[in-house]
Amino acid sequence: MEDIEWYADTFKALKIFESLGYELFVVTNQSGVGRGYFSLESVYVIHRQLQNDLREHKLAVFKDFAICPHAPSDHCHCRKPSGQMIKDLIEKHHIKIDQSFMIGDKLIDAESGKNAGIQGVVVRNQSAANTTFPFFKDLLEFAHSLQK
Ligand SMILES: [Zn+2]
Structure with a gap:
């Protein structure tokens, strides 16, 4: 199997x-699963x-x-931007919704968080910079914002 490429800032974040x-x-x-690609x-x-x-990397x-x-054509209830997968995790792991974030590089990621009641x-994703969601250059910049 090929190695996974991580962004340089990710482990620090x-x-x-x-x-x-x-x-x-x-x-x-x-959706590649539902489409039969893998x-x-x-x-x-x-x-x-x-x-x-x-x-x-000695990380959790x-x-x-x-x-x-x-696949989108399945019209399932879990596919993002649905919040269903997040809601299920919240219930399963007793996650505190007011202290949690859904972070992604696509708007549908942030929307799925919103749809599950979390930030x-x-x-x-520069094109998302003008949306209603908090936008950060990368994961590390967001991580630093939590330390303030
Ligand atoms: Zn689904």
Whole structure:
């Protein structure tokens, strides 16, 4: 399997989140599964690799993953911008919604957070800079904003 490429700032940002007591979750649309491009198992393989990479960097691993494997044409209830996957994680892990963030590089990520009742944040997407969601250059800039 090929290595996963991480942005240079990501590990530093994750360290800060960890030091502030945040737990990390992944909420991901994988419509390639529903479209038949790749298997759900291959998504799990990538998620395991993410966890291994975090361990190698002495970072806390993701506490859970929520995956929507459906194609848009499936009209499922989980696909972002639906807040359903986040709502399920909130219930399963007793997440405090007023102290949580949904961070993504797409507007639908932030919208899915909003739809689940948590603050949406956009990073690495200049076209989102003028939206109603807080926007940061990258994950590290957002992490630093939490330290203030
Ligand atoms: Zn779905």
